[in-house]
Amino acid sequence: xxxxxSLARLCFFELSQxxxxxxxxxxxxxxCHLEVTEPVYAMTSILDRLVxxxxxxxxxxxxxxxxxxxxxxxxxxxxxxxxxxxxxxSAAPPNEINALAMMNGDRILYAGAMDNAVRLASIERxxxxxxxxxxxxxxxxxxxxxxxxxxxxxxxxxxxxxxxTRSKDNHIFRVAANEKLRQDSSGRGICALDAEEDFMVRFLxxxxxxxxx
Numbered sequence: 001x002x003x004x005x006s007l008a009r010l011c012f013f014e015l016s017q018x019x020x021x022x023x024x025x026x027x028x029x030x031x032c033h034l035e036v037t038e039p040v041y042a043m044t045s046i047l048d049r050l051v052x053x054x055x056x057x058x059x060x061x062x063x064x065x066x067x068x069x070x071x072x073x074x075x076x077x078x079x080x081x082x083x084x085x086x087x088x089x090s091a092a093p094p095n096e097i098n099a100l101a102m103m104n105g106d107r108i109l110y111a112g113a114m115d116n117a118v119r120l121a122s123i124e125r126x127x128x129x130x131x132x133x134x135x136x137x138x139x140x141x142x143x144x145x146x147x148x149x150x151x152x153x154x155x156x157x158x159x160x161x162x163x164x165t166r167s168k169d170n171h172i173f174r175v176a177a178n179e180k181l182r183q184d185s186s187g188r189g190i191c192a193l194d195a196e197e198d199f200m201v202r203f204l205x206x207x208x209x210x211x212x213x
Contacts, residue, residue: 004040009033032073044100053097101143112140144195158188
């Protein structure tokens with residue numbers, strides 16, 4: 001198990017020990033940590049690789065073999081690192097990566113960030129952006145993949161967008177516009193998202209404890 005904290009560290013836990021019924025407090029603590037250059041806000045596992053998106057808009061790729069053999073706290077060089085999100089845009093840099101997703105068996109990485117856009121890249125050529133999907137008024141918080149061609153993005157602007165990579169059209173769910181979900185004293189961002197194959201979409205709204213189904 002790998003977790004990220006606000007101190008720019010990746011912490012490694014040994015699940016086989018931690019999940020034992022009689023595991024001690026020490027056995028449930030992380031065994032070591034990896035020091036990274038920036039706080040990591042999103043992670044996903046792709047084949048034999050761990051991909052991390054950080055506060056500076058960088059994607060760092062590690063192999064699980066290297067991560068698994070990492071036994072002492074310190075630094076570990078990624079097999080590649082690149083800046084996925086340009087800084088010459090209207091959104092104030094750095095363009096932190098808030099969401100990463102990948103379809104099982106696919107090699108396409110989906111990344112959503114602070115510049116309100118979602119980008120697609122191949123894990124074989126992560127330095128080359130395949131496509132960019134823009135439309136949100138504020139930054140992207142979460143992504144969910146429905147199929148190889150359809151994905152959804154949740155944003156701080158209070159909407160969820162359904163995108164089809166075969167078309168330029170997208171469908172907008174205006175979640176925060178629902179009066180039952182709106183609270184005047186809070187924001188309107190959508191902080192969590194999930195989707196089923198039959199297009200049932202579940203939203204956890206930052207502004208409320210209610211769910212919109």
